[in-house]
Amino acid sequence: MGERRTARERRRAHEFEEFVAGAGGRLLHVAALLTGEAPGRTPAGGTSGDPAAGHGPEAAARLLTAALAATYAAWDGLRGEDPYDRARQELVTRYARTARRPGSADPGGVLAPLAPQERLVLVLRLAEGLAEEQTAALLGLPVERVRTLCTRAVDTLRRGAPRAGRAGAATWRAGWWRTRPWRAGP
Template sequence: MATPGGNRRAADEARRDAEFAAFVAGAGGRLLHSAVLLTGDPAEADRLLTAALARLYADWPGLEGDDPYDRARAELFVRYAYRPWRRPRGGPLDGLTARQRLVVTMRYFEGIGEEQTAAVLGMACERVAAIAALGGARLRSGPGRATAAARTAAR
């Protein structure tokens, strides 16, 4: 026999599922593009985004007025920053280091302010500015030069 509390719980879960599905339908494309910029690999980007969205889904009932896009974006960036190190390859940010990809994506693609970027990544604002400037300089130098500069810097 169904209890009134059980019906309410099922209705709450159905509402939560519908809200989350609507959020993913609206924001998933932009989040996936950020993930591709970070990883340079669509399959790796999909795995990264899936993990970030799974965490957001688990936290969904407790958002309490927080912007779900900001939370999903922060989770994506933190998961990328603290994942086992793998050199990103390919994509429009090829030639940038993993940290430069992260800062350039946060600052210029997502439009996150320097202070907020520094807070999410746990570094000083000056460091964020320096990384963004170096990444921007590498991008402006052209794809061939950016890759060569990255190889030279890695030596």
């Protein structure tokens, strides 16, 4: 009995390691966008951000670690559910719980002018490529609200990003959306 349980736990751990190896980079990118980490930074080599202020490489790594821990805890109960969808749901839920708590600093980066809900919708719609209906279901919002939030977020970024004095203007002009690690082609 103990040997079967040990073998099952080993298989579970191996399956989860393979999942993280395949999807970890993409999930880290989403976490970095949500927390305001500068594009291209990783927890191992990142130097920007103040972890005490709630943003920076450490915040994205903490957010992703918590989401992956919850996904691993529910691994056996997934039964046909896509583990990436589950991990993304955990990531979004954990970000939504911690965004704009009293005493926490606003995240930085190109998406800094956006409210947390706008940031969530924009990242899910544009960076993750989810449809309005999927985004609405994930966030528990009506489809019209998702459409409005996405439009407002894009308008805010269009108005505010190109100014020469803004810290994220160079990143915006360089095309931060092209730095997605999973993007195929030119």
